[in-house]
Amino acid sequence: MGISLFIPLLQSLAQTNSQTSNSNFVVRDLNQIFIHVSPNERLIIIALCVVCCIFLKNCLGYSNAILFAWLNSRIGHRLRSGIYQQFLSVSYSFLESQESGKLMNVLASETWRTSQALATLVGLIITTSTITVYVVLLLLISWQLTLTVCILMLVISLSIQFTTRSVKSLGEQAVEANSVLATRMWEGFAGMKVIRAFGRESYEQERFNNVSKKVSHTFLKLDILSGSVGPLSEVLSVILLMCILVIALLQDRSYLPTLLTFIFILYRLQPQVKQLDGARVSLMALTSAVDEVMSLVDRTNKPYIHSGDVAFNNLKQGIYFESVSFLYNGLENPAVSDISIGITQGKTTAIVGPSGAGKSTIIGLICRFYDVTSGKIYIDDLPLKELNLSDWRNQIAIVSQDVYMFSTTVLENIGYGELNATKNEIIAAAKLANAHEFISQLPQGYDTKVGDRGVRLSGGQRQRIALARAIVRNPQILILDEATNALDSISEHLIQEALNTLSQNRTVIVIAHRLSTIEQADRIIVLNEGRAIEQGNLRQLLELDGMFAQLYRLQYCNAHTF
Ligand SMILES: Nc1ncnc2c1ncn2[C@@H]1O[C@H](COP(=O)(O)OP(=O)(O)OP(=O)(O)O)[C@@H](O)[C@H]1O
Ligand SMILES: [Mg+2]
Structure with a gap:
């Protein structure tokens, strides 16, 4: 106009x-x-x-x-x-x-x-x-x-x-x-x-x-x-x-x-x-x-882990693997093949074996980061796939091999395990993880920022914060994947004692190379090249006189790590 x-x-x-x-x-x-x-x-x-x-x-x-x-x-x-x-x-x-x-x-x-x-x-x-x-x-x-x-x-x-x-x-x-x-x-x-x-x-x-x-x-x-x-x-x-x-x-x-x-x-x-x-x-x-x-953004061309519908509250009997195999994408050999193992509720199960044997993979399967390629995992008598995923993961706390620190305060890093935790609960968890002492010595104590990827902390210190993060969650199932390998013997001993208290009436899965940790376990599963080659308690495995007994004797003599 x-x-x-x-x-x-x-x-x-x-x-x-x-x-x-x-x-x-x-x-x-x-x-x-x-x-x-x-x-x-x-x-x-x-x-x-x-x-x-x-x-x-x-x-x-x-x-x-x-x-x-x-x-x-x-x-x-x-x-x-x-x-x-x-x-x-x-x-x-x-x-x-x-x-x-x-x-x-x-x-x-x-x-x-x-x-x-x-x-x-x-x-x-x-x-x-x-x-x-x-x-x-x-x-x-x-x-x-x-x-x-x-x-x-x-x-x-x-x-x-x-x-x-x-x-x-x-x-x-x-x-x-x-x-x-x-x-x-x-x-x-x-x-x-x-x-x-x-x-x-x-x-x-x-x-x-x-x-x-x-x-x-x-x-x-x-x-x-x-x-x-x-x-x-x-x-x-x-x-x-x-x-x-x-x-x-x-x-x-x-x-x-x-x-x-x-x-x-x-x-x-x-x-x-x-x-x-x-x-x-x-x-x-x-x-x-x-x-x-x-x-x-497209959701049709990507794999997803789908949650099941069955609500999960309590682990009653245990976690059972039935002929489970798992192949990582793009790999030729399965990381885990034809494994049938049982992890009993309320007991401590140790998984041992050489590097690359598939120990962390088993943890990944339990947490359902990946779904099995073949076989089945049962939780009590229900397949894991049928359980509600967030219900299931809510009951698990994991201290993994590679500890990740968020760039925020120590308090929030520990509290990440349980967002509703009070400061007292966080401090109690830190004490159990033998972390309270060093945290108190930090410039601002629990309010110290641990920077990008927690660079200001040593490997052992980070491990203890990760442990406190898992403890504060008070989970039914506690998973420790070489959670204490970066610690000196004294700290490890102290944490081991704390873990002994923690593991009462709790299902604990522990991956460790050290004898002291393994000896405390109720059941030991020995993995080699993705297969479960031996399982039983310490006495049974020693009687069996297989791979575990050999390595046990070697480490006992050398007082070395497994
Ligand atoms: N994300 C992945 N993608 C592809 N292959 C993987 C992946 N993670 C592990 N693997 C392979 O799977 C096999 C088992 O690895 P896993 O991490 O379970 O071993 P591990 O027993 O935990 O060893 P370690 O004691 O060194 O931690 C290895 O051969 C490894 O190369
Ligand atoms: Mg591993």
């Missing part, structure tokens, strides 16, 4: 109605509205109307921008949250098969680029609608001119498309380069100690620089290409406009008002077309980011 009103405005300035005789009917009709108003008043009314229209237009534009910013932030948030939920729920084997850096990149950057793609798409719709309105106006003024212009514009658009045809593959390269960069960053941080210890700083710096340069180059190329669209389309369009103006005016000068209106609208249309081209090109560049995000 703002534009249309310019037509009578132009007519008013011309001061005469005779010129309209040659004009198009749209121009004439608009003039009719003001025919009885004096030229001066007409000028003022029209000027006011134009201001109002433009004001309204900008109000709408601003509301659109705000609505859009809101939508964009919501979409960004929902994508990130969806991907994080995916990380938490997808089967562990899927996460292991992916590079962490790549996953981080999708979560951090590609989600952002995806919401940008959506913004571009909506922009595209708005621009197309605006263009349609303009084109209808143009058609009403002169369909012949419009047709000519449309054909020429199509040619311009196609030539731009031709120059920017490599944008899509560049977009794919950008996603790839970004994810390699994220992997390098991730590995740089995680492996910093190894890098420095082996003096590989310059090697790593070079590797990082190469990847970083690749990212810069790709984005530079992308920007150069995308940036060329605007200038290219503007220059071509202006050439087009000027051609029309000159040719038409050379033929008939009385055509001027209509032609001016036409060109004015065309001039307003031109940035919209430029925007349309620009949006199309950026959308192509962003497609790969959208694909990455969508394939990660």
